[in-house]
Amino acid sequence: MNENEIHAMDTKVVTVPLGERSYEIFIGSGLLGRIGDFMPFDVAGRRIFIVSDTHVELYAQNVKRQLHEQDASFCDVLVFPAGEKTKSYESLIRLHEWMLENNVHRDSVVIAVGGGVIGDLAGFAASTIMRGIEYVQIPTTLLAQVDSSVGGKTGINTPLGKNMVGSFYQPSVVVADVDVLKTLPRREVLAGYAEIVKYGLIGNPRFFEWLEDNGQGVCDLIPEVVAYAVDVSCRTKAAIVQEDEREAGRRALLNLGHTFGHALETAAGYDGRLLHGEAVSIGMVMAFELSENLGLCSREDVSRVEDHLGAMGLMTNPSSIAPGLSTSVDEMIAIMQRDKKAKDGKMTFILAETVGRAIVRSDVPDDLVRSVLAKFIGVSVA
Amino acid sequence: MNENEIHAMDTKVVTVPLGERSYEIFIGSGLLGRIGDFMPFDVAGRRIFIVSDTHVELYAQNVKRQLHEQDASFCDVLVFPAGEKTKSYESLIRLHEWMLENNVHRDSVVIAVGGGVIGDLAGFAASTIMRGIEYVQIPTTLLAQVDSSVGGKTGINTPLGKNMVGSFYQPSVVVADVDVLKTLPRREVLAGYAEIVKYGLIGNPRFFEWLEDNGQGVCDLIPEVVAYAVDVSCRTKAAIVQEDEREAGRRALLNLGHTFGHALETAAGYDGRLLHGEAVSIGMVMAFELSENLGLCSREDVSRVEDHLGAMGLMTNPSSIAPGLSTSVDEMIAIMQRDKKAKDGKMTFILAETVGRAIVRSDVPDDLVRSVLAKFIGVSVA
Numbered sequence: 001m002n003e004n005e006i007h008a009m010d011t012k013v014v015t016v017p018l019g020e021r022s023y024e025i026f027i028g029s030g031l032l033g034r035i036g037d038f039m040p041f042d043v044a045g046r047r048i049f050i051v052s053d054t055h056v057e058l059y060a061q062n063v064k065r066q067l068h069e070q071d072a073s074f075c076d077v078l079v080f081p082a083g084e085k086t087k088s089y090e091s092l093i094r095l096h097e098w099m100l101e102n103n104v105h106r107d108s109v110v111i112a113v114g115g116g117v118i119g120d121l122a123g124f125a126a127s128t129i130m131r132g133i134e135y136v137q138i139p140t141t142l143l144a145q146v147d148s149s150v151g152g153k154t155g156i157n158t159p160l161g162k163n164m165v166g167s168f169y170q171p172s173v174v175v176a177d178v179d180v181l182k183t184l185p186r187r188e189v190l191a192g193y194a195e196i197v198k199y200g201l202i203g204n205p206r207f208f209e210w211l212e213d214n215g216q217g218v219c220d221l222i223p224e225v226v227a228y229a230v231d232v233s234c235r236t237k238a239a240i241v242q243e244d245e246r247e248a249g250r251r252a253l254l255n256l257g258h259t260f261g262h263a264l265e266t267a268a269g270y271d272g273r274l275l276h277g278e279a280v281s282i283g284m285v286m287a288f289e290l291s292e293n294l295g296l297c298s299r300e301d302v303s304r305v306e307d308h309l310g311a312m313g314l315m316t317n318p319s320s321i322a323p324g325l326s327t328s329v330d331e332m333i334a335i336m337q338r339d340k341k342a343k344d345g346k347m348t349f350i351l352a353e354t355v356g357r358a359i360v361r362s363d364v365p366d367d368l369v370r371s372v373l374a375k376f377i378g379v380s381v382a
Numbered sequence: 383m384n385e386n387e388i389h390a391m392d393t394k395v396v397t398v399p400l401g402e403r404s405y406e407i408f409i410g411s412g413l414l415g416r417i418g419d420f421m422p423f424d425v426a427g428r429r430i431f432i433v434s435d436t437h438v439e440l441y442a443q444n445v446k447r448q449l450h451e452q453d454a455s456f457c458d459v460l461v462f463p464a465g466e467k468t469k470s471y472e473s474l475i476r477l478h479e480w481m482l483e484n485n486v487h488r489d490s491v492v493i494a495v496g497g498g499v500i501g502d503l504a505g506f507a508a509s510t511i512m513r514g515i516e517y518v519q520i521p522t523t524l525l526a527q528v529d530s531s532v533g534g535k536t537g538i539n540t541p542l543g544k545n546m547v548g549s550f551y552q553p554s555v556v557v558a559d560v561d562v563l564k565t566l567p568r569r570e571v572l573a574g575y576a577e578i579v580k581y582g583l584i585g586n587p588r589f590f591e592w593l594e595d596n597g598q599g600v601c602d603l604i605p606e607v608v609a610y611a612v613d614v615s616c617r618t619k620a621a622i623v624q625e626d627e628r629e630a631g632r633r634a635l636l637n638l639g640h641t642f643g644h645a646l647e648t649a650a651g652y653d654g655r656l657l658h659g660e661a662v663s664i665g666m667v668m669a670f671e672l673s674e675n676l677g678l679c680s681r682e683d684v685s686r687v688e689d690h691l692g693a694m695g696l697m698t699n700p701s702s703i704a705p706g707l708s709t710s711v712d713e714m715i716a717i718m719q720r721d722k723k724a725k726d727g728k729m730t731f732i733l734a735e736t737v738g739r740a741i742v743r744s745d746v747p748d749d750l751v752r753s754v755l756a757k758f759i760g761v762s763v764a
Contacts, residue, residue, distance in 0.1 A: 089471070100543065129547060167514060168514060
């Protein structure tokens with residue numbers, strides 16, 4: 001690619017340093033229109049399998065047109081229904097079949113044009129077709145730009161839980177064009193914003209302060225402001241992932257809000273009532289509440305987090321989920337004990353000592369967890 | 383484990399040197415009876431998922447009993463029907479579900495007790511449950527001991543081809559007990575022997591000579607003789623895999639006999655008429671024939687290979703397949719062009735300059751391939 005051109009447009013570049021699996025994330029405006037510049041391989045003569053969903057198919061067709069003009073020997077788009085239900089065995093098998101029917105080869109490339117669902121599905125398919133082929137991510141949601149673009153997690157859901165089947169597989173490159181966010185529903189922008197807040201909360205108090213001042217600009221998608229937030233988020237995540245690629249230790253911090261959040265998502269059944277980022281937003285408030293109950297952080301910290309998320313228009317309580325969630329404390333506990341992060345039923349929580357300092361704990365008494373759950377979800381309305 | 387004990391029983395140890403993914407293969411007699419000695423982790427408190435098939439379930443139950451006595455927190459066996467058809471999406475999903483239903487955790491372990499089919503399936507399931515958990519191989523066929531125990535290839539078949547879906551995933555340890563081969567049907571011993579011959583043919587002429595003298599002892603399963611052959615085979619494969627873990631170059635040599643062999647297997651439909659090793663045996667003779675037609679090796683080399691394989695009782699021609707194979711030159715070519723090793727329809731062949739010296743070639747004229755196919759499979763009898 002042409003380095004000068006990229007610098008002229010002030011594209012930010014984050015390197016995810018993972019030895020021979022290192023790759024770069026390009027962040028900026030107008031990147032999609034010259035997508036070929038960012039491909040770390042010759043497009044000519046290559047077979048390219050683009051995976052997308054019904055919401056962002058137009059971007060995928062744009063990518064297809066450009067790579068077709070650059071003489072890819074095969075270049076087509078497979079479009080899945082938008083939504084979490086697409087992360088299934090059925091979609092995986094359909095994707096494998098599509099590639100095999102179209103003579104996928106070991107030097108073929110899978111390109112994901114979509115949010116986290118498409119990225120996770122396409123990445124998993126790329127990692128498992130012919131024991132792994134190259135994979136490029138073009139995240140089209142704020143959540144995917146700041147979260148799934150770093151870390152190499154791929155996977156699908158099963159009836160027994162979210163992301164239970166998958167692999168660690170690094171992309172060859174990630175291209176995060178903030179312009180594509182303009183067609184994203186406001187609700188999805190906010191859901192992505194919750195993960196941005198998370199990076200401040202787990203280890204960067206100054207970034208959280210910056211968000212308190214500039215969060216509105218991020219959510220209003222002012223290009224320089226959102227690009228800065230994506231850049232800091234990716235850098236924060238990259239630094240943590242570099243230390244702990246396979247999630248043995250410190251990487252667990254990235255799960256702030258996720259133990260409660262995943263359980264809420266599972267209880268909601270991925271039917272669109274609750275986006276992942278919304279679940280994380282509620283989950284972070286619950287994690288701070290649990291932290292306060294354990295005597296870790298202050299009541300002011302809990303309020304500060306709840307206030308900022310609420311001010312931005314994010315859910316901070318399961319009671320905001322509509323139609324209302326029908327679950328119970330027992331059901332939530334059961335779901336959390338099945339979580340990948342649980343060990344022999346012992347749940348792991350990411351807790352906060354204050355805003356900007358998170359820790360991992362696996363010794364939280366069940367009754368404290370139950371009392372936080374009772375406060376937030378109340379008695380079952382099932 | 384107790385090093386003295388192992389040395390006292392003259393167990394051979396092959397290290398597969400792959401950096402942080404390095405592991406050891408223990409080869410010897412009586413290993414299954416003290417399986418706990420070889421586990422590179424504490425069994426106590428761990429959840430252990432043993433995968434096996436109907437032919438060798440008794441060995442799996444033996445392993446289960448021992449690990450249960452060592453206080454595994456969960457230890458059970460899931461038994462699949464013996465045979466290639468078990469390498470399917472259905473089995474993979476069944477295995478995932480079984481693990482999830484039984485609270486699989488990130489430090490749980492999958493143990494494969496079986497041949498290549500069980501190893502490939504269990505390894506793939508281990509690599510994809512919770513993005514990868516530990517995996518132990520206890521190969522119970524000669525083929526699995528000399529072939530799938532080194533290299534980390536896992537996978538399943540799809541209707542569009544063999545091993546098209548899978549991953550590279552290294553086991554934590556491999557325990558190859560030659561005693562278990564005593565219950566293996568003679569036909570399967572011979573099929574495994576074909577892969578042993580392959581290691582001689584691709585790079586070790588002295589080993590091929592040793593096999594010409596001692597092949598009968600290997601196939602009669604004389605413990606020291608078969609252990610020596612397994613040891614040399616694993617060392618040869620380990621040296622090649624070390625250089626080329628993801629099969630970019632030299633590792634392709636291990637595919638001698640496999641381009642033709644896989645095509646024969648696909649045409650036979652994995653119905654039991656043709657074992658993988660039998661297909662490789664025929665495929666190696668066809669590869670030598672093609673080599674001779676290209677002016678690479680001599681007619682004597684072709685005869686020497688064919689004679690040794692034939693003398694051991696292995697198939698050297700598709701005409702020995704019963705009931706007879708109904709295929710055609712065109713069908714075989716079409717299958718080979720879909721092979722993972724093919725690129726845009728260009729087939730890759732491993733050819734021989736002589737016994738013990740193989741090379742990779744992707745420029746073999748189609749008409750020469752067709753003429754070898756015509757000689758070996760004749761006109762379609764479909």
